[in-house]
Amino acid sequence: MSNDANDNRSGDDFLKKSSLYREFQAEREEILKHKWLESEKAGRDIGFDRALTDWMVKHKSNWRKARSLTTVRSEA
Numbered sequence: 001m002s003n004d005a006n007d008n009r010s011g012d013d014f015l016k017k018s019s020l021y022r023e024f025q026a027e028r029e030e031i032l033k034h035k036w037l038e039s040e041k042a043g044r045d046i047g048f049d050r051a052l053t054d055w056m057v058k059h060k061s062n063w064r065k066a067r068s069l070t071t072v073r074s075e076a
Contacts, residue, residue: 023067030063031055 035051046054 026067027063030059034059
């Protein structure tokens with residue numbers, strides 16, 4: 001395997017282990033859940049952009065607070 005392939009693989013591993021990437025993934029999952037719920041209510045797919053905006057306005061702040069409390073408790 002070439003050095004470039006090894007570098008890419010180790011970079012991908014580092015990214016997946018980083019807390020920033022894990023937070024991004026967790027937030028994305030919440031947005032996708034919100035998209036599904038709101039699409040069901042609307043009877044049609046509302047689209048990711050609308051779900052993202054709606055989730056950020058209505059839920060992001062409380063979600064982050066809950067995540068930070070969970071993180072603090074698990075570190076104690």
